[in-house]
Amino acid sequence: MREAGELYEAGRYGELYEAKYGERYEDRVWTWERAHPLRFLLVGEEWDGEQTVWARCADIQGLFAEEEPRRERLTLTGCQPEGRLRKAVDGAARGRDRLGELSLSVDDEDGDRPGHEWGLADVVVLGGLPNADDASRVDVVIEAEVRDWPGSRTEPRSDRVRIFNGWGGGWLGECRRVEGLYGPERPVARPALTLVGCEPGELLLRRLTTRREAGDPVQLFVLDRTGRVAGVEEHLFLHIREARPSVLGGALVDIRIDGGFSKPRPYGGRPAWEAWYEGAPSTPNEWAGLDTRGRTEWLRFAKSVGGEDRVGDTCHLDGRFATDIPGVQLAVGEALGGPGAHFAQCWGALRGCPCGGNRLPGPITLIWHDAHIAREALASVSADAAGELTYFESVLWLLGQSGITVEPA
Secondary structure, eight states, rough: HHHHHHHTTTHHHHHHHHHOOOOOGGBBBBBSSSSSOEEEEEEETTTTTEEEEEEEEEEEESSSSOOOOOOEEEEEEEEEEOOHHHHHTTGGGGSSSEEEEEEEEEEEETOOOOEEEEEEEEEEEEEEOSSSTTTOOOOEEEEEEEEEOOSSOSSOEEEEEEEEETOOOOEEEEEEETSSSSSSSSOOOOOOEEEEEEEHHHHHHHHHHSSOTOEEEEEEEETTSSSBBBEEEEEEEEEEEEEEEOTTTTTOOOEEEEEEEOOOOOOGGGHHHHHHOOSSSSSTTTTSSSSSHHHHHHHHHEEEOOGGGTOOOOOEEEEOOOOOOHHHHHHHHHHHHOOOOOOOOOOOGGGGTTTTSSOOOOOOEEEETEEEEEEEEEEOOOTTTOSSOOOHHOOOHHHHHEHHHHHHH
């Protein structure tokens, strides 16, 4: 149909969906006629955007847990480091340099199988030694939490390992192999989730009688007290292990699933979920009393704004609580979009993500009050691939790229 084609060509996918299926589930108010509050929806979505409710749930057990990070010692053998990685290697003798997140892209130069990627978190450079086979290269010893695993545990015979500044980040060099990366399979703890007080939809009822080992991908819609969607969690897999009558009684069931999320949400994030259950915040800085984990979870619920309604305005940023990375992101978002907002710009641009961001709302003048707090708190933090800018300086650069002139105060 001609009208749908015009909407597609114009990139107006939301209007196209509404014309075909009606209001999206994220925009609805959800209720049920039961004694217990409705807290969660499990929603499947097809490739064309069609949505289906798999289940309504009163609660989910196992969402929050505290994991001890598993740290590994790895050696980037035959490394040619660049940017901030080179600076960290050169300065390793003076002290351990924390690099945050890196990603490794492993190519199989023999072409026996496709390449794969690994993610490393909280990377610390311990030192660098001359490579035994090539004096122009170094062997870089690091400690890191290995977060991502490829399907295969076999190391390619001939590697070219490219090193990036986190997922989608800038180039930090390459090495020939990574000692300690392969070997015995690392245990992956994926605690079971229990859907408590669950009202299954047609598809879930069918899956309860005809199960599949792979699991079904769904989205978790988190509702607030009024039934509005407060947030959406992606990539939940319904790998059903057990179903039984619910402890809440009635016609509800409790369903235990394995491998729900890749990792549980931290206990420190629970206060953010509880706050958003009461509804979107109406005053600024309601996140200020949370720790870094809580603020990170708050960002999951904060609404995206690009500052379009503030073009030509002068905005004021309350910098008193911008003491960590999520605090900076939340303070910037609330300055541009009010309570409960976060800036829609791609923060990955700070790491060298080639997207560079796609929201350019300016010109806006942003007066950053108490800017010295973020400048001092994040003085030792850098996301810049070249290692030239602190995190605070990178944020000023990113805002400038978006047409926002920052005036520290």
